[in-house]
Amino acid sequence: MTSTFSTPGDFEKKPTSGRERDVDRDDLEDLLGVLSAGTERPPEQYMCDGVSPIMAARPSSVSELAEILLVANQRNLAVMPQGSRTALTLGRPLTHYDLALDTTALNRVLDYAPEDLTITVEAGITLKLLQESLAEQGQYLPIDPPPGDQVTIGGLLATARSGAWRGHLPAARDLILGATVASPDGSLTRSGGRVVKNVSGYDMHRMHTGALGTLGVIVEASFKLSPLPAAVSSFAIVCSSLSRAGTVACEIWDRNLATRAITILDSKTSAILDCGDVATVLVEFAASESVVVRSEETLREILRDYDMSAEHIGNDIWAQIRSLTHRDGIDTVIRAGVPASEVSGFIDHMEIIDGPSWGHVAAGSVWSCPNVNAQTLLGLRVVAERLGGFLQLESGSKSLREVVDPFGVSDAGLTDSLKSQFDPRSTLNPGKWKAVST
């Protein structure tokens, strides 16, 4: 059975039935072989939620990827695009999973103009490789997504995850200048461009950023870059309570120093990071040497009024924070968006839940790895929403994600409408947004 959706709303109304796919494996292998899209890893290594796909493809070019996607679409296969596989359980469990589409072979730098502070890359390149290339010219892409630089650019954009720098620096969705996207109908489409200012047509690259690969597969992207700061310096401030931590953190933010991160750790997170076993505020300065020194002096002045002090710590603390969500044994990760002034209060509220919590003040984001059931999760969402914010389930068990809406978004059916336009047969990540029948 194929599905076509001619008007918004039809997508929701499809009756429950099986998804008939043309999955003659030999035929598919022959076809993919013709397309020169082999893979070095067996399908079992592309498992998600305990399900292995029938096949895995690792195209070596953008055009190959587009052809594979077209074939999959024609045969009604369910495709999961993936890169570093660090966000597989963000969203609802897929209703079907037939083909793993591994983007990691698309890892070239296509155009780099250091004098213009712009770069265009294939989406399978890792942030690590990209940053290393840029560092040679004294530049970087100023984003620090969890769990770390092993993420691919495509995954970074599809999830739109941000780290501690958010609120001090732009996010991926602010830095993206344009993108090329492969659609299930086999087309490759572009939006934006390679210039830093552009309002030509609809910014489809913004639509795809954060769309979790459900509307298309990002295959190339252009970004605006920044010069690398000359000096970086990090400090830890031990606090007697989360409330004090919040007050101090907000005052530091308010003073507009050369901060690149202001993060509040609860006692559990402090212990994990060897910062003690009480609430801690971490601060990172990034600028020229003299500005960092000035910022540090001002920080100490601020803390004197609170009878507190700042200790120098290694800058690698931030990489450790980024990786907190992906430690062994972590099952559930949540991210709340709350007002900056409520970050410490929300972390405090989550003290009753078993699991470390931390928050980035400028972004108003609170992360936690709690051990919670659906009811508690929904209760936390209510608290966040009452503060004017939201709560997203960043990862969780299949059973949890089946009963809890990971997103809590209400958009008058616009997501469904876009899905019906861009992926009417639900080839890409079917069921990711909500429990849908196909």
Added chain:
Amino acid sequence: MTRTQPSPLVRDLQAALGIEAVLFEPEDLLPYEFDSSIDRSAPDVVVLPRTTEEVAAAARIAEEHHVPVVPRGSGTGFAGGAVAVMGGLLVVLTRMNAIREIDAANRLAVVEPGVINLDLQDALSSFGLLYAPDPSSQRICTIGGNVGTNSGGPHTLAHGSTVNHVLGLEVVLPGGSVVNLGSRQVDAPGIDLRGLFVGSEGTLGIVTAITVRLIRENEAIRTMLAIFSTVDEASNAVSEVIRRRVVPMAMEMLDQETIRVVEPRVNAGYPLDAGAVLLMEVEGLVEAVDQDSEIVIEACKSQGARDIRIAKAAEEREALWEGRKSAIGALGHTAPAFYLLDGVVPRSRLPEVLHQVLGLSREYGFKCANMFHAGDGNLHPTVLFDPEEEGATERVLQLGGEIMKLCVDAGGSITGEHGIGTEKREYMDWIFSEADLEAMSSVRLAFDPTGRFNPCKILPTGHGCAQGHFEPIKRKLGPGIYV
């Protein structure tokens, strides 16, 4: 005295919004037939709602009567975005001008779409906060209009455009339903419908409230004016500053033609014999400002700056900026008409493209004054002409098309901040393929299946326009290009 019989559409709108909010007599519609572009077309009826509910009612009634809907702020757009090219209902948002909330502690504000950009800036100043997008038209443009065109302004270089400063939107969709896109916090879950909506030029819905992100004023600010003998030197200086790893808050360039028009009117301190001036600004902690301005000054001197002036007081700073921001208005006094263009190229290609722009203008026999957001590569050639002169308008439009082609050929784009509107619809296939345009059409269909919201804007003929009962307007835009 009412002379025109109200149509059923008018009667329904009057019942929903009140008689005084609905304009339908021809003389009342006249002020709304044009914006700041060269397009002109009268709507059939104008409404001035005061609330989200009234906007929703207007959208619902328009749907029931199958008429196009065009949102409008102050009408300062240059691309024809607020012109009702197919007639229909013009929804003017200027009465919705309340600043609903300023949350200084969390650096956000909630404003209605009719709030004037500068009024918001003024309201924030006592909190030590800024709303970063500052288009040159900020004295009259509205925040809703800024959302429609993803407006930039001189400080886009460091701070980005409107989309980087909008957290959430309340939107009335085609048909009249109301939806909230985004959030009061960054990185809201779901597809970034907020980001998709900003810059959609009123084709996807009508924004009725905007949650904007605010930034803290910096400790120190330094404004500098570098004077060069040639535009080349000034352009090279822009690249040299970036190469030395300083990204100023703003880098604006004015050429000699512009200086000679602006200076007598504004007394900004621009030397009349300068080939070009670069107006630059750095902000941050005092130490950062000292260091960065030293680097900027050295960079400019290395490229031939013959003098560099530093604004010593707020009044001097304001005067320097007044010169830049009032340039368009000043140019308007020097010729019967002008055509303000908006193109963008990679920063490094600016010198070469500027030469070509000036050469083309000379070929066509027009004076062309140039001002640029040089740091972004966003150029605004302004062609001065007399529309009474036979064939002049046609030639100016042709010249405009060729200048846009130059930008595209240099790896740039056809608009940096003014938007596509009607003006550049037919240039879209210079930079996008048929598949790209079809994909954009799909976005439009997802929001507006009937295609009645701001029809015939953004996408070229054949992509949702001139279909159904709409007739295309015949208008020559450039070499072989017609709408």
